């Protein structure tokens with residue numbers, strides 16, 4: 553979608569991190585904003601920041617839990633009623649829970665899968681029909697490098713992000729077969745500094761059941777916190793790359809170039825058939 557001016561951007565997870573930066577970049581391109589998050593004060597902060605730079609931005613926001621289909625459908629209704637459509641939908645909300653897989657609880661799986669996988673599925677289900685009817689659109693799914701290469705301790709998160717890559721590729725093929733004028737982009741960053749390290753802050757009470765903190769889980773959390781907080785590319789830069797990918801109808805976005813080398817090395821490990829690809833050793837190489 554070459555010209556985003558006047559078009560409508562729907563952004564989930566807009567109350568923090570990458571979602572906030574995506575909202576800023578979209579506003580800078582002259583887009584109207586439909587923001588969604590479970591964190592209402594966070595969204596208010598996002599909007600206040602944007603209004604300083606773009607005082608006349610047209611924007612609405614709604615508290616939406618993306619793991620709930622009816623809430624994402626209500627978001628689509630808001631976009632239709634406020635701005636008569638939705639052109640670029642960023643299925644971006646995401647959470648993370650870590651530790652050895654055998655320690656993970658049912659609630660850990662439900663929470664992370666609910667937000668990271670169902671959130672993307674419901675975004676597609678609620679907005680793509682609208683895009684097909686209006687004759688144009690673009691879906692951006694935030695996956696991760698974890699959608700390609702698997703670090704230890706991130707089993708649920710890795711599985712959820714592999715699902716996002718699979719969903720995105722399949723969606724692109726389905727739209728091609730339907731000859732639809734709807735593009736797809738899948739964003740696959742490695743670590744970058746955001747509040748994802750404190751994702752538990754927005755975990756719903758009904759899915760709070762998690763295992764007691766083991767040494768292994770503590771080690772994983774500290775490792776991830778360090779990696780996220782020392783990420784060399786900012787959320788702001790990644791947001792700019794992502795919106796530019798929409799403008800150039802680019803499917804994959806790998807802000808961290810090293811990930812493409814790791815994917816090749818993983819394919820070589822698959823070729824050898826002997827051992828699982830060791831992402832950590834590959835990243836150090």
Ligand SMILES: NC(=O)c1ccc[n+]([C@@H]2O[C@H](COP(=O)([O-])OP(=O)(O)OC[C@H]3O[C@@H](n4cnc5c(N)ncnc54)[C@H](O)[C@@H]3O)[C@@H](O)[C@H]2O)c1
Nearest residue numbers: 565567568569570590617618645646696743744746747748
């Ligand atoms: N930061 C990283 O290192 C990194 C790396 C790769 C991919 N990602 C992905 O980037 C995306 C954005 O994460 P971030 O790093 O900006 O983290 P963040 O915690 O700063 O932002 C995530 C936002 O999602 C919201 N959210 C959580 N549960 C929700 C729900 N059920 N419904 C709606 N909103 C919900 C949170 O309230 C928060 O505002 C996620 O999909 C994440 O997996 C992050």
